[in-house]
Amino acid sequence: MALGVALIGTGFMGKCHAMAWRNVATVFGGTPPRLQVLADAADAGAMAAQFGFQSGTDDWQAAVDDPAVDVVSITTPNALHRPMADAALRAGKHVWLEKPMSLTLADAQAMADLATAHPGQVTLLGYNYLRSPAFQAARDLIASGAIGRPRAFRGVYDEDYSADPDLPWSWRMTHAGGGLGALGDLGCHLVSVMIALMGPVAEVTALTDIAVPQRPSPDGPRQVENEDSALALIRFASGAQGSFATSRVAHGRKCRLQWEVHGSEGSLVFDQEHMNALWVHRAGEAGFTRHLTGPDQPDFAAFCPAPGHNFGFNEQKVVECRDLIRAIGGGTPCGPGFAEGLAIETIIHAMAASDGRAIRLEELAHEDA
């Protein structure tokens, strides 16, 4: 039977979810979902028509409560994540939520607890970059032992959307409005990738920086509260070590989610700005091999049988949507759900709080308890 879908939000990620819901069955087969209702503060009817939803509403609670709705896509600003996700879980719905879960770790904890209390409902967080064919191929290569034991990780996620010092102040730059800064926008993505490749984190030591402490506003200069950039050292539970860096003020970087894994028998290198190339080196080979995405990698073939033809950002979301549908259908578990999301956000909050002090993650878990 077709899955009934409610979508809340029609911005960058709202449209991306809509495209995914519309194409998931076309790409992967199975019963196409029923696009039941779209909720947004304004123009919901027009957007519902554009996105192919049966109806639009400005009452998100009504959309969540609609008995024809099985799953809720939440793509609103971070401050609204908790009330909407809570409502959806309480209404018995599956939840597909954009990251980060919430503005504060306490909220994330409460959300994870609520999800745990509804074990029959699937939660999935929008960590897009886990779904690209190149990333999935990298994860599989490591799992297969192709590069031996992972010894070291180096990762950055840099963009430049706040690099201009004249960019006006916004509520997103406050703790109350935006939560964390670069760590919340970008850093959590890098953490999601890092732990998927390297396993759990045992300890972090981090520095943060506000590169532009004051920004112009109509009321004169105002203070930026959350970090423009962060750097961290990582000890993994496996004993491996890693370096970690993220910035929203790195001029010229657009989606520089770049990482490498050094294993005992090879290395992998990737850069999301060219998300269709995975660089692989195995001990004894003459150098790194550029592996373009293609049908020999996970999930690529469903989109295109021809290698080197380029997978796109939005298509990652179709894979994510397929994983969600499979999990709802009783099959394969998918993640990161809220529990794993809490682990990711615990790490970025530890980084934000570290100020050069080593923080052991298990102690933090105990403190929280």
Next chain:
Amino acid sequence: MALGVALIGTGFMGKCHAMAWRNVATVFGGTPPRLQVLADAADAGAMAAQFGFQSGTDDWQAAVDDPAVDVVSITTPNALHRPMADAALRAGKHVWLEKPMSLTLADAQAMADLATAHPGQVTLLGYNYLRSPAFQAARDLIASGAIGRPRAFRGVYDEDYSADPDLPWSWRMTHAGGGLGALGDLGCHLVSVMIALMGPVAEVTALTDIAVPQRPSPDGPRQVENEDSALALIRFASGAQGSFATSRVAHGRKCRLQWEVHGSEGSLVFDQEHMNALWVHRAGEAGFTRHLTGPDQPDFAAFCPAPGHNFGFNEQKVVECRDLIRAIGGGTPCGPGFAEGLAIETIIHAMAASDGRAIRLEELAHEDA
């Protein structure tokens, strides 16, 4: 009022058309098309359900004739292009046809003539690579004079799908079954790009090669009839010159549609294997600048507001679909239609026939007349 769509074929390009039809309004707005009927030789009902079409049929003629159908997407093997396109035009329908138009130039001519005889119906050929944001940005840069007068073109389109000498013989390797070889599969794409950037071609001189003259078949070795690769010198009507090369036996190349334009005041360089980077050099600058696709380029923003996040192959087709809808709606002309397609195919057939002899395109046109 919603446009009624029939789709014929569910392979690589059939699915790609389906995704485009499903998402074009989500991405660009406007009334979503009505996915009326899907035709395929087998499993048409199941595929219609998967692709979200209202019905499926194994009778393509019926789909074309369906009065609720306004436009027909034709994605079948090349030998079927002419009968289907002819039928659709005669039934008063708009036609969206994958390239090349047909196996022979005579067929292409007849199709173009028929399209001319139905001036109120739009024809559009699936030259995907004309729709990527980087390509469109390149074309706009040249049109704006950013690199001065184009003096020279260098272009290749290489893949390796037939590189393995042990790849079995197939009917696609015959004139009767496949028409041209690399020129028909790949070369016509490169011609489409070349003339969009450089203007009309005046003369070509070409060599072709069959790198693997015989291939295994159940009946023993059989002859390959169409070219594995072709090389050409180009004289453009503008006086500029170009080099042109295409191969289906270039080991390691997956979608190497690589070109550069040398202008009197700068240069552009592009490679479809990294379709999200356009390299721009203007006289006086220190080197080439890598311009990642982003919302400052045509059509990117409708898919994603964030630069560097990667446009995908299939999304080119959504842009193409939007152009088709705009043209049908009475607005902007779009191309290449059948007349322009004939010009492209005239060029590749001239290359196939040249054997080192210079062929002037206008003479060819006269001969044809």
Next chain:
Amino acid sequence: MALGVALIGTGFMGKCHAMAWRNVATVFGGTPPRLQVLADAADAGAMAAQFGFQSGTDDWQAAVDDPAVDVVSITTPNALHRPMADAALRAGKHVWLEKPMSLTLADAQAMADLATAHPGQVTLLGYNYLRSPAFQAARDLIASGAIGRPRAFRGVYDEDYSADPDLPWSWRMTHAGGGLGALGDLGCHLVSVMIALMGPVAEVTALTDIAVPQRPSPDGPRQVENEDSALALIRFASGAQGSFATSRVAHGRKCRLQWEVHGSEGSLVFDQEHMNALWVHRAGEAGFTRHLTGPDQPDFAAFCPAPGHNFGFNEQKVVECRDLIRAIGGGTPCGPGFAEGLAIETIIHAMAASDGRAIRLEELAHEDA
């Protein structure tokens, strides 16, 4: 016993020869050559001191005739090549000459004939790019069959030293003063590489262009006589085919000597602008492997035991010098000597004369005879 060296010219290539002579024994061992005399039209004494030659003279004939001189390095403008090389050969000296041999094919023929008449004297032409470790590795890979039978060649050599339309007219742009244009400066290098990788050329068909027909001079605009760019189709004696392009007006290109070889079992790709990377693909591998230069490649280890540390342009000349010394010492033959140089120049002159007509090289040889 130490080889006595005369060097004529102290410009770009003069200094490069001097560095090579000074370092060849340091790098490769053997008896250091004796830097006997440096000849230049002006400042010969000062330059001799700077370059470490025992004496300087403004009389190149005297340098050539000096009985202590065994070998003459000729690095003067092309119009002087023939008289100097002839004099050196007639004086019984070995000759190391920068390319091209001369302004006209007739001169090149005469020089080759004279060299043939002095079989005991080594001639070597300065085709630097044949001596880089990456190129040598490529040639060895092909020879070893690593990529199977070479089926196709694609090569360009583009620079932008004349790209600016306001660049003043110079005598180098005339037939009498400069001989060929881009073909003489750049194209001959590309031919040298092409035939070393692919074997002899059977036929060429070429176009040439003068992108900037008139250039400013103190006497008003003057005509440019030799080509700014050339394009060619190549038939190799082996049956393989190739495309060939060269330009001195390609904005942004600095030393874009880029080629690829498609073999029946793999491909090689190289770009002199990153001369320390050779890209290798063998059938069945996931993509191209970037092989950085290192001690596993020919001649690198003598300069540096550490891979990835970058070989430089000037160091190519040290390898060339070592090859010359070995040949003089009675050992390994080295090339291209004057006979091979004539073959190279026959090809570029055929390209210059082709104007779209196929020219068979053996016929040309017969015409010459």
Next chain:
Amino acid sequence: MALGVALIGTGFMGKCHAMAWRNVATVFGGTPPRLQVLADAADAGAMAAQFGFQSGTDDWQAAVDDPAVDVVSITTPNALHRPMADAALRAGKHVWLEKPMSLTLADAQAMADLATAHPGQVTLLGYNYLRSPAFQAARDLIASGAIGRPRAFRGVYDEDYSADPDLPWSWRMTHAGGGLGALGDLGCHLVSVMIALMGPVAEVTALTDIAVPQRPSPDGPRQVENEDSALALIRFASGAQGSFATSRVAHGRKCRLQWEVHGSEGSLVFDQEHMNALWVHRAGEAGFTRHLTGPDQPDFAAFCPAPGHNFGFNEQKVVECRDLIRAIGGGTPCGPGFAEGLAIETIIHAMAASDGRAIRLEELAHEDA
């Protein structure tokens, strides 16, 4: 008057110094140095002949004391650096020493003190990578304000010379024999680059790892004592922050000295494996521009007038040699001398000792005092 040179050592760096001494005047003009004496434990006479030195000796002290010697090049294993440098300084000679200065910080301190006590003698350490045209251009761009105020640094220096777990144990892997591990071999180079671009370091927090704790030896497995890799967070005195990583066990990396600087108005990116490209982005530009080395950059033109022709690793040393000669000649100061070298080594020793604890450099200086 010509500078008298003694060279101690004929390995990787000994040959590199020899090439530099031989070519420095050829490249940059000035009086060629007099290559007086070469010292090595074995074959000194033969190596002196090969390298063009007047004599060879197995008595390095005699070479240092030779009254015809003005400057001593020391290229021996690290444990010999201090006695040789001390002897040279005490004998009144200038000293050109390969990095690091010594095995222990105490030795480095003593060497710096001795150099301070001989103010008329120049000391220079072999931090090659400071001399490449691309690096010098980067430093000049930052100094000129081209990218505004440097806000952040990311740097790695990875190689794979110890990546193979089966590589036998060696004395270089002990504190007594090799001093530090990756930090001493590679990390100090990265520090030299980092402080040249970003200014002084205020605080470091680091982790180190021994990826392969035991290695085979004829006597059975033996313990590796010094670090295979290190990671650090950096606080610069300017307030900027940086991340730092180095490894000798990074499979596939050959000379991956890769760094980027994020400024308030632009960014620079560099990778020593392609040392001829500097990537520059200024706010407002469409992306990063690849600036190939060329005569518009410092010191390139003296080697080659043609851009894009590739500077080599060994040529960095010729620039270093020129700087040394200029400093000795009473002119421009050059560095890093022993005092600056001590600062660099203080940083790597602080990293080695940190174990996750923040170490303020000025406190360390006080502790030392």
